[in-house]
Amino acid sequence: MTITLPGPTLGVVGGGQLGRMMGEAVAPLGVEVVVLDPTPDCPASPVVSDQIVGGFDDPDAIRELASRVDALTFEIELADPDLMAEAAAEHDVPVHPDPDTLRTIQDKLVQKEALVDAGIPVPEFVAVATAEGLERVVEEFGGVMLKAREGGYDGRGNVPVRDPADAADALDEVGGNAMAEEFLDFEREIAVMGLKGADGETRTYPVTETVHREEILRESVAPARTGDAVVAEAESVARDVLDVLDGRGVFGIELFETKEGEVLVNEIAPRPHNSGHWTIEGARTSQFENHVRAVLGWPLGPTDLVAPAVTANVLGDVEETQPATLSGVEEVLAAPDADLHWYGKDDVRPLRKMGHLTATAGGDDPRDDDASGDADRDALLSRARALRDGLTFRTE
Missing domain, CATH: 3.40.50.20 (Rossmann fold)
Structure with a gap:
């Protein structure tokens, strides 16, 4: 070329x-x-x-x-x-990615069935369309995460159901056409940003730990604070997932690490993903640049880690929709170890993703000694959270 x-x-x-x-x-x-x-x-x-x-x-x-x-x-x-x-x-x-891949991923039930057909490990799941059916599944599984088959994102369309008596309301909330997935007692949630280029070339970014609350991603930690065996398994599973998907580009592969050290696929996004935003500062080539390179058929950029990184999402901390004005920005801008990204949205609403910041280890900062260790990433996570928590959209 x-x-x-x-x-x-x-x-x-x-x-x-x-x-x-x-x-x-x-x-x-x-x-x-x-x-x-x-x-x-x-x-x-x-x-x-x-x-x-x-x-x-x-x-x-x-x-x-x-x-x-x-x-x-x-x-x-x-x-x-x-x-x-x-x-x-x-x-x-x-x-790219191929429209057939998008069709498969748009329906979470079809997506899971395709993974099972390929022998890729996933949590137990079942299609549900009636309150009576959901009640039976809740009793059998001892509680489920109910997911809208289509249209859900950022935690929307996901409803935890622990009591069969809540089945009808939960099914109404997700629109009636849903998939019920077993609750997992997982150790942590992790993710791999996978990359498919021309001529079948595949690459993966380092395994990332993702921290969710209320079904919304709050922070990501790269590399993940987990063992080598889990990292190797996550990379292997991610490559198996890439083999199932047609077309070029970046794929966000969300995973569960169970208490027993197993790795199960949660969901896939056929595009750059919030879990990989850290790659802008923390990897040799960002997920965004590599996605475009792949779509165009250009040579892929290296996905190597250049510095441990923690991304903290800046979410709407307001109680109702209002014009977006973010305060507290000066402390982030003054920090030698942080980068701020503003998404340019005019209005802020509760828990809406409005931006993110990424704290990276490196340089002469004494906090960065032994930067590859879990303790350092703990400190980096605390640093990112502190900077993020100093930002607000509240006007009072």
Whole structure:
């Protein structure tokens, strides 16, 4: 392949924070980015070449996007795989990851069934469509995590059900078409950002520990504070997952580490993922740059860790929706070991992801001695949390 600069133009369905960070990552490579998003002046719009305002299922908007670019990708699972495939064929542009992969992942039940068919370990699960059926499953499993089969993200669409009497309300909350998954007594949640490039090349980023509360990712720690055997198993499982998925790009593979040291697949995202935001500062090539490289068929960048890193999400700490103004920023900017990322969202609402900060080990800071050890990552996590907790959207 011959690559010249200025580079090609990439079309991205979705213009949220992931599209924004894609645009930021590949501007130095001469790649132009055009996003499609229904929200005028979406978060990605200030840092990309152009935005097409349109729905993710708007055939005219999708066709217009395909007509203006050299390759297509997406940053949100709400993208319509059929429309992308049709538009890509009409305008003879590649679309990655493959729309068939998106179809599989959009339905969590279908996703889990595909993993089971491939012999990949997952928690016990069952489809449920009635309150009576859910009651039986709750009794059998002793409680379940009920998940909407389609449309859920960032903890939305997930409802824990421990009492059969709560089945009907829980099923109503997720929309009635759901999957029930056994509760696991896991040791920790971990993730691997997997990467598929041209000619079947695969790479993985270091295994990351993810810390959730109320089903929302709060912090990620890289490398994960776990043993070598679990790391090796997580990397092996992640590569098995990549073998199941068609198309090029980054895949966020969320995993459970059980008390017995087993590794089970929780969910997969066919795109860059919040669990991998630390790669911007902590890896040789960020997940965003590598996603675009892969989609374009360019050589992949190295995924090696350059510094232990902890990312802390900046979430809406308000009780109702209001214009977004973040205070306390000066302490983060003054910190020699932290980097702040603002997602450009106009309004803040409770627990909405508004940005993140990443604290990295290294340099002359005495906190960074023996940076590879768990104790140092404990301290780095505390540091990131302290900086993050000093930020607020409250006006009082």
